[in-house]
Amino acid sequence: MKTPTPIILSSILGLLTAKVSATSKIQYIDKQKLHDINQAVSAANIEKDIKKLVSFGTRHTLSEAESDTRGIGAARRWIKAEFEAISKACGGCLEVYYQSEIISGEKRIPNPIEVVSVIAVQRGQTDPNRYVMMSGDIDSRITDVMNFTDDAPGANDNASGLAGTLEAARVLSKYRFNGSIVYAALAGEEQGLFGGKILAKRAKADGWRLKAVLNNDMIGNIEGVNGVINNTTARIFAEGTRQTESEDDIRNRRFRGGEVDSPSRNLARYIDWMADRYIPNLDTMVVYRLDRFRRGGHHRPFNDLGFPGVRIMETNENYNRQHQDLRTENGIVYGDTIDGVNFDYAAKLTALNAVSLAGMAWAPTPPAQVSIKGAVSPDTTLSWQLADKKENPQLAGYKIYWRLTDAPQWQYSKFVGKVDSYTLKNVVIDNYFFGVASVSKDGFESPVVFPGHAGDFGD
Numbered sequence: 001m002k003t004p005t006p007i008i009l010s011s012i013l014g015l016l017t018a019k020v021s022a023t024s025k026i027q028y029i030d031k032q033k034l035h036d037i038n039q040a041v042s043a044a045n046i047e048k049d050i051k052k053l054v055s056f057g058t059r060h061t062l063s064e065a066e067s068d069t070r071g072i073g074a075a076r077r078w079i080k081a082e083f084e085a086i087s088k089a090c091g092g093c094l095e096v097y098y099q100s101e102i103i104s105g106e107k108r109i110p111n112p113i114e115v116v117s118v119i120a121v122q123r124g125q126t127d128p129n130r131y132v133m134m135s136g137d138i139d140s141r142i143t144d145v146m147n148f149t150d151d152a153p154g155a156n157d158n159a160s161g162l163a164g165t166l167e168a169a170r171v172l173s174k175y176r177f178n179g180s181i182v183y184a185a186l187a188g189e190e191q192g193l194f195g196g197k198i199l200a201k202r203a204k205a206d207g208w209r210l211k212a213v214l215n216n217d218m219i220g221n222i223e224g225v226n227g228v229i230n231n232t233t234a235r236i237f238a239e240g241t242r243q244t245e246s247e248d249d250i251r252n253r254r255f256r257g258g259e260v261d262s263p264s265r266n267l268a269r270y271i272d273w274m275a276d277r278y279i280p281n282l283d284t285m286v287v288y289r290l291d292r293f294r295r296g297g298h299h300r301p302f303n304d305l306g307f308p309g310v311r312i313m314e315t316n317e318n319y320n321r322q323h324q325d326l327r328t329e330n331g332i333v334y335g336d337t338i339d340g341v342n343f344d345y346a347a348k349l350t351a352l353n354a355v356s357l358a359g360m361a362w363a364p365t366p367p368a369q370v371s372i373k374g375a376v377s378p379d380t381t382l383s384w385q386l387a388d389k390k391e392n393p394q395l396a397g398y399k400i401y402w403r404l405t406d407a408p409q410w411q412y413s414k415f416v417g418k419v420d421s422y423t424l425k426n427v428v429i430d431n432y433f434f435g436v437a438s439v440s441k442d443g444f445e446s447p448v449v450f451p452g453h454a455g456d457f458g459d
Contacts, residue, residue: 024412026401029443033175034278034355040171041354043347049163050220050346052078054153054338059140061191062113062148072187075138076116079185082166083120090173094183095121101198108145108191115188117195120169124179124361127391131203132212132360133182134168134353135196135298136161137189140336143325145190150325155338157322158189160220164350171354177361178394179211186298189217196301204305211457212267212360212447213309215299219349220341224316231345232281234352237297237311238268239290241454244306249453256372257405258454260288261433263308263447266455269409270447271310274356282348285315286408292317308447308457312349363446364392364438368459372451374429382451383421384436385459394440400424401448402432410448415439 053059056078057070064071080096087094099119104112117138124130140154141147153159162185169183186195196215203210222231240259242249253259268286275284291297291311299309318340326335367384374380380402387395397417401410402424416422435448435455449457 024414026410026413027415028277030277031359031443034358037171037354037358038278038351041167041347041351043343045167045170046160046163046346046350047343049082049166050155050159050341050343051338053159053162054155058148058150058152059138059154060148060152061109061115061139061188062146072139076118076185076187079118079138079162079166083118083169083183086166086169086173087120093122093173094169095123099198099202101194103188103194106192109188109194115194115198117187117199118185119199120183122169122173122177122181122183124177126178126393127365128180129207130179130209130211130365130391131182132179132214132357133184133210134165134214134216134357135184135186136163136165136216137195137298138162138185138187139190141190141323143323145323153335153337155336155341156220157218157336160218160341160346161216164216164219164346164353167347167350168354168357172358175358177358178392179361179365181357181361189298193296193298193301196298200301200305200307203307209365209458210302210307211366213299213302213307214271214353214356215297215309215311216313216349216353217297217311218313218317220343220346221314221318221321222316222342222345223318223340225318225320226316228316230316231342231348232283233315234275234282234284234349235287235313235315236268236271236284237287237289237291237313238262238264239303240265240288242306243304245453252452253454256452256454257433258450258452261435261450261455263449263455263457264303264310266435266447266450267308268310270360271312271352271356272409274359275352278355279348279352282352284352312353314345359444360446362394363440363444364395366446366457367398367436367438367449368457370436370449370451370455372429372434378426378428379423380427380429380434381421381423382434382436386418386420387438392438394442394444396439396441399437399439399445400434401437402427402434404431405433410435
């Protein structure tokens with residue numbers, strides 16, 4: 001028998017791929033409620049909140065705590081009052097509280113100081129112990145990280161992320177969800193991520209089923225230090241392999257894959273899709289890294305404990321406006337002041353958070369205990385645990401996703417109904433990566449869950 005030429009083999013492969021594409025093209029139900037949420041986000045509200053936060057002079061973690069007009073204490077009391085006003089407007093739908101811990105003996109907090117975050121929880125109607133979270137940072141700094149007396153406006157870093165969190169709470173509090181949403185104003189970020197560490201530790205101890213942490217750190221700058229001015233892109237930083245992997249987990253991942261399918265990565269893919277579908281003129285870049293090179297943010301403490309978490313931020317940073325004393329040198333203006341924030345852009349990234357949180361909170365819980373088999377077989381079988389009926393009355397069923405192993409985003413899908421396993425005929429396990437999402441009766445989907453510990457979102 002004559003061996004086919006490479007051209008013929010290539011043609012056959014192309015036909016097979018075309019067949020998969022034709023029969024399994026991703027189908028998605030557009031949600032008007034998510035368009036409404038996007039349109040409800042107000043740039044004017046965000047501008048007002050950033051100006052108020054800047055007015056406190058400095059929000060340094062070690063700054064004045066008793067004044068009503070200056071320092072970290074005045075800032076957090078104002079934030080709490082804002083959350084309480086939002087709660088009052090929705091009939092008490094938010095649980096608002098301080099969360100604190102005394103920190104001392106640290107390089108950037110040498111003496112005892114109470115690090116105080118402000119937390120607001122919008123309880124889910126059917127599955128209240130399942131959480132998704134948006135966070136922004138309260139504190140600010142200038143060049144010397146220990147200088148807590150001079151002005152540190154922190155307009156973009158990170159009044160923008162905090163103002164976005166407040167605005168998301170205003171918009172989403174008008175709706176009711178199946179799962180719970182947390183709006184977190186976290187303290188102590190510049191001194192060592194302490195607000196995030198405290199909340200992550202508490203969430204773990206209290207048994208929160210925390211499925212997503214959306215950390216917003218600098219979402220208002222569009223003028224990069226490299227000269228690029230762009231208000232149409234954003235970055236989503238998402239770590240790969242989990243910090244909590246055991247030796248067995250590492251061994252299994254080596255032979256089964258999952259390096260690019262951690263829950264944080266698939267959370268990032270979910271947010272990326274939300275940008276494409278609901279946020280006009282915004283293209284998000286999923287960055288395969290925990291954070292910027294050798295830098296960190298408040299999603300890291302959650303990642304450290306195994307929770308899915310990402311950082312959402314501007315694409316083009318301006319280092320002249322970050323961690324800088326207020327000054328002008330050689331014609332260059334330094335400092336993180338209000339004139340460096342684009343409020344429409346901050347609103348756009350806030351809306352991205354809001355639609356992502358809403359989509360996940362309305363969707364059923366992500367599939368648990370997802371497994372896969374199909375070695376030395378033309379078929380691939382995925383299995384998972386059916387969601388609890390009482391907690392997930394909205395569940396319609398499950399959708400299997402798959403993609404070529406070098407593709408950044410899911411390419412194919414098949415809705416398989418309310419079952420706990422399904423076999424994809426003539427889809428070879430060796431050629432693709434696979435995952436499963438849960439789907440509600442009105443089409444809201446969870447993030448995709450990659451099989452095994454590498455991609456597990458938890459029970």
